[in-house]
Amino acid sequence: MTERTGERLAVAVDAFLAHARHGRGLSEQTVRAYANDLEQLVAFATARGVDRLSDLGLELLRDWLWDADHRGLARSTIARRSSSVRAFTRWASESGWIASDPGVRLRAPKGASHLPRVVSSDQVRTMLDGLAARAATDDPGALRDLAVVELLYAAGIRVSELVGxxxxxxxxxxxTVRVLGKGGKERVVPFGVPARDALEAWLDRGRPALLTSAQAGDGRASGDGRAAGDGHAAVSGARNAAPAADALFLGDRGGRLGVRGAYRIVARLLQDLPGDGPSGPHTFRHTAATHLLDGGADLRAVQELLGHASLGTTQIYTHVSSARLREVYRTAHPRA
Structure with a gap:
């Protein structure tokens, strides 16, 4: 491929984003993160008189990260920016846009180590018992909420996978349930009998009521809570285009339950529980992984369940278990 060193930096960034979205099939969440970081880079470079891709050098990239650190940005944000620009310059070099990769020697501070929030087994049991009591009234929303939380916890799936x-x-x-994960990769995930019972009650008594209500209204079962740009991964590929009539989970208006709607369901449950950290669906993914490892599950089996490309990503849950063990020891042992 002919070298294109004369191209403007912004043009090259647009080409890279198109490649990430269509050529590599990355999720919209990942592409948005790349776009946000690289737009910041273009603005920084332009302010310093660098408009051409060929003028983008290692020193400017280092200055960009240093400026972010000087302005007090989180170390995790700086690490993500470093990753984004290295992915961009690597692509530009491999695609022939530039002769060499200026980002290959770029380094950034590692992100701060924050353990994910994990809900205890007793808290999960109490939460699910409360949901089951509400669902016993056959309220469609309560039946759905119970099935949503049971499946999130049982299968450890992402919220974007759930709503798809x-x-x-x-x-x-x-x-088992078939889900579409990051990068358009499908996997089949097991779940337990309590989740099956909740799903059957939802499918038999809850879902038909919401679907019928929507069809009796204006005839358009629109998505519930999946507004663009809400900061979370959207349902991708064919699942995104599938009509609400095909969706497993429906929102209160009868459309496909969206990411934002799922967050609202979970946030209401977690907001009053003790513990710091996010109060979204990912908490149940963290909790499921940690409880599996605490119960003796093999790390690679948990990796397969969660759909992690790297075993290193899954290993954070061993750190969570160790942290919990240390806390138990500290509070229970007389000579801790």
């Missing part, structure tokens, strides 16, 4: 599930993806006989 269609009814046909569920195998109640084998206790």
């Amino acid at each position: 599930i269609d009814v046909r993806d569920l195998d109640r006989g084998r206790l």
Whole structure:
């Protein structure tokens, strides 16, 4: 490929984002993160008189990260910016846009180590018992909320995977569900009998009521709580285009339950529980992984369940378990 060193930096960034979205099939959340970081880089470079890709050098990249650190940005943000620009310059070099990769020697401080929030087994049990009591009234919203939380905890899936599930993806006989993960990768995830019972109650008594209500209204089952730009991964690929009639979970208006709607369901449950950290669906993913490891599950099996590309990503949950063990020791042992 002919070298394109005369191209403007902004043009090269647009080409890289198009490649990330269509060529590599990365999630919209990842592409948005790349776009935000690289737009900041373009603005920084332009303010310093650098407009061409060929003029983008290691020193300018280092100055960009130093400026972020000087302005008090979180170390995790600076580390992510470093990763974004290195992905961009590597692509530009490999694609022939520039002769060499200026970001190959760029380093940034490692992100601060924050353990994810984990809910205890007793707290999960109490929460699910409360949801089950509400669902016993056959209220459609309560039946849905119980099924949502049971599946999030049982399968350890991402919220974007949850809202992308269609009814046909569920195998109640084998206790498995097919989900579409990051990068368009499908996997089949198991769940337990309590989740199956909650899903059957939702499918038999809750979902038809919401779907019928929507169809009796204006005839358009629009998505519930999946507004663009809400900061979370959207449902991708064919799942995103599937009609609400196919969706496993529906919102209160009868449309496909969206990411924001799922967050609201979970946030209401977690906001009054003790403990710091986010109060979103990912908490149940963290909790499921930690409880599996605490119960003796193999780390690679948990990696497969969660759909992690790298075992290193899964290993953070061993740190969570160790932290909990140290806390138990500190509070229980007389000579701790």
